[in-house]
Amino acid sequence: VNTNARIVIVGCGISGVAAAQRLVKAGFHNVRIVEATARSGGRIKTGRLGANWIHGPSEENPVYHLARQYGLLDPEALTPENQAMDVGGHPPWVPNIFSSSGRKLNVEDLYPALEMFAELLDESSEFQSRGGEPWTNVGDFIRSKVQQRAAEKWKDIDGTTRSLRLSVISNMLKVECSVNGAHSMDEVGLGAYGLYKTLPGLDCTFPGGYEGLVKNLMSVLPAGLVTYSQPVRCVHWNNTEKRGYPVTVECDDGNKIAADHVIVTVPLGYLKKHHSTLFHPPLPLHKLHSIQRLGFGTNNKILVEFDSPWWDTDCEVIHLVWEDEDAMVDQVPDVQRYWIKKLFGFTVLKPTERYGHVLCGWIAGHESEYMETLPEQEVSHAVTQLIRRFTGNPTITPRRIMRSQWFHDPWTCGSYTHPGKGCSAQDLQNMMEPLPTKSSQSQPLQVLFAGEATHPCYFSTVHGAVLTGWREADRLISHYSSSSSSELTMS
Template sequence: MYVRKQPKVVIIGAGIAGISAARRLVDAEFKDVIILEAANRIGGRIHTVKFGDGDMPIEMGANWIHGPTVQNSTFQVAETIGALQPYRINNRMSARFMREDGTEIRREIVKEAVHIYNKVMDDVYRTLPRERIKNSRIVTMAPLIYECLDKEVKKLEQNEDYIEDMKRVLNAMLNYSRFHEGEELEKVTWEKDIEEYNVPDGGDVHIPGGYVQILNHLMKTVPKESLILQTEVVNINWENCENEQLKIKTKNGTTFTADHVIVTSSIGYLKKHCETLFKPLLPEIKIEVLNSMALGRVDKIFLEFDTAVLAPTYSSVAFAWDDTTIGGDSSKWYKRIFGFDQIFTKNKTILGWISGDGAEYMETLSDEEIGKTCVQLLRQFLGNKDIPNAKAVLVSRWCSNPFVLGSYFYQTKTMIPGEQKILSEPLTTTSGKPVVMFAGEALTNCCTHGARDSGIQQAEKVIDLYQGKSLEAKL
């Protein structure tokens, strides 16, 4: 009779999925847990940094907790550690919608336009699944949205000026949907009513002191020596793992061994490297699912000024463009900017949102050029030529980040709803032991709490294998 030794578990990626998996294993008294992180920091697409006036940080990546309810595991942690003070729920529709000539669109027009837009989006979410079933065709959101908006506007019995302003607000809302969905709407198809994509109700809550507080709390019980930064994994050899440990090779030449590996790399990274990352290759069905998934393109633009630019008059301004068409003209990248928000913990620092083709092209420009263009836009849309140049500019570049290659998951035309479950199923030995597992936000939904939950779920598969009877001696 012998007692099986505790397994060695290697977690690839120190985002919230990987950290949550490690925390769950450590809490279950697993002693041999290692996290390998390619970057020089923890967090993945959670990236809290110091920037701008005041002491509070800003978020380069994940910005809110979506759905502040007890069903949201991330919200539970934030509430437990007191990270939500001062508590603030984001209200996107409180924005002031500004014309290109620097004047503001009347609130009654904005209110009606937003009402129409929300109605159309609800109809589109319901129509997409029916289109699949009824007509055996896959459609993206764009044509349905454009068609439905056009019909609604034609119903209005208003003068030409009212209609033109209505169209401007709707153009702004299209940019809102592009950064909300994470991509150009011509690429996105969505089956919102299936379980994987449901987000808890309650709005979007901002964490004043930064998402990093949640990461640091989860890491408290994880031994410091368990985290190894700047260590990119280039190959996971799960061949002959029935009787041998897996071998994990890194770019710096180090090799680790493990009984189980939990992979939390982004979908963008897995898509690019899947043919070299695994030996033997992933099963063909997993590669097909992986190739059908995608990360969108969303970035942030932070501008700090010597004096307040938006506050106290504006909490948020939306750019109500006459036309948001970019086409193949990359010089019009700025037309994908929805607008700018006053960061509520700061007075002189604002945040702009950009998505899709505009975001990817913007990443090729210098911070100086981006800042200069954005200040020109603010002067134009706010009708104030005296707005000074930005004191400092900080821009996210998630599309070109080699360890991420995108922002957040969206459903493509080639993806079958729910098939990410196929990717989340572990690679097993012939006896059925899970040896390579997958976790991340795209395997559950596009939120940090989904990523956290998936990391915990994969850790629990390992725990279930070794607790109870699994820890008993084999005869």
């Protein structure tokens, strides 16, 4: 291949690293990454504040593959049984469920609601192939179906139990806001919900932290390939000046880098906010509209450590059900006053011998964005009051807390991608389409697009991001492999 092509990768998250690794391996020696922050990894972050699990750890998952190769996983995750388990994106965790009146609820009593909700999620993902969906969004679909089915199936149960089950549905909707990275399930498109695909395998974590993956992948890159603390201000493409290079990457400090190809890996949240200044000439309209239609919401973690557990030994997830929420709601009426009601509960960090008694709280949406603006002490106070209320134990006091602030991260502007209302597979195709688009006569593949938001079915995940980095590297590799021999400089 033409190893002399100048390739600039914008962003040193896992997709940028994956692209660089594959290009370097193929013999390209004029590759560099420019990264806005002082570190690599992007949304994979130390301190467990970013990506958490390998979703679907099995053969087809590149992250699982790499993690196994680098020896980063516990033996349990490597077993064939673990890989074969098909959980459809929702691991069968052992729950503890508490209610706002300070009671620990009997999980069996709530099964009818939990099962109905799981069924409806499955049904939500079937529309894409059929078309003609009855509602524009997943929230409305689920609410209307629960109403219908509850009227038939729960007609003989008492009002209190029925109301509690509906409150459980509210809690499950909030869980889905976190899973999908959406403010509300009313903002997730029903027709496109099924675009997201899962892989087999029971979700697992990295005992030494997710950043081990980035570190290992980066170890094959030549020293100095990444320039840190170098935000890119504008990608000038279709350069008309006859100086040879079709693209110029202009940095915040005025530095200009000439390139044959630029792979843009910035998050969708950043693109939404800065597309008009990041590209010159501006993006074609169909691409811009897809950036706008796709959703990019906020999901944050609140890590809370305790001296001793107040949950069962086998418990893996804790749900907090508000008894006044039988209207199946996933948004609070007054964000400043009630933001904490959006926190659906906690996952338990396991094993305890490794982490101590640590819970990871999950909060999505505008409530989460507001939480980011509060002093840590205030967040700690709200979480403490919440736990005391739901357990009925006024003495529980966390040892310390730590939270993520993804919405106010200037280089991310949120957490991850979900299909918004009116989205279709075409939007993800538009996201990954290189510039200039085919009809143009100018030099091809000037600007390429990778990153989580450009994967057709694994958006919002690390494995999706890795695959997009490799995809764009391969696009360039095959471009040069098939170019005329006069352009070739064999290494």
